[in-house]
Amino acid sequence: MTSLKQCQLLRDSLAHIGKKIIFQSRVKEEPAYYCNECELEVFNILFVTSENSSRKSYIVHCEDCARQRSPSLPNVVILEQYKMEDLMQVYDHLTLAPQSGSSR
Template structure:
């Protein structure tokens, strides 16, 4: 079953429900009517059809748990391997979490800290922006994509969003928060 959903959903430009079901891949398919709220858990193959207008909010809504963060990072990394731009920029999100919240769950803290460390090592789009004008728009690329277009980066402008020292300070200051013990009643 591994990879079946991905192959089936990308082959021939669409979904083949019968093929997915024949391979034992569970698929959630339903109609969303105006006013309906639909929650599809992480990793579920789904097909939502709206009968009218609706808002599609994906990946950027969910509980702030270690599991949710880890699964979102896994999807983000998978999208990178597929050269697909993720809906949620996990590097940006993780750096903003480190700057703005205190985390008391050790697993969530470790997950965020791992993303930060990878970000320092890889300096992805969240910090080093390789920009090239295309059809009167400025398009942002990661270094790998920019080099695929122009191995010597000809025609690209490189911008640094944050100083490395600032990122190192955020990384160093992101500590596991241990809430104080409540006095016995």
Template sequence: MVNSQLILDFLEQLRIPVKRHGKKPDDIAHNCQDCEIEVFNILFVTTQDKRSEVRCFSCARRNDPSLQSFSVLSEYYMSELATIYDNFQTNTHPIVAYTVGK
């Protein structure tokens, strides 16, 4: 969540617009075209031969330090991520001791 906010702040300083893309529960995860890591929330997208290519922030900066050649998409609003984070609770189950057979 912090990483997403830092990237959004950086993009705001560069005056690069971030478009809301949204994410449905059955959408596939996006992987970086270059380094193949999973890209969460902030997608840097280019189109090559009528095909969209997603890159992570690091690889996008490596390809174009100004980031001007990318469309930037956001899958979640920061308020959505904050709500999920704030409401997160772990479920703990008591440890049941089992007796070892005789």
């Protein structure tokens, strides 16, 4: 639930400053992304900069590192990998597997 809340707060914050969020769905078996600066795993909302536009190499940042580089996030593309509705549906349908062989 905390991750859902964080995603929604971040979306709202970005909308408030006029940043457009571009949906780019994850591909099956796509590896997790980590911030290029602090190596924190970045979930769902990626802050992407271009290292060299002619070579088309892109760098992923977490929100904190992206804002440290430039608070108003110019030249940062914001990608969303999951729709909020899809994340909420997964959360709503989540069931924990029963413990097996538990002996106390």
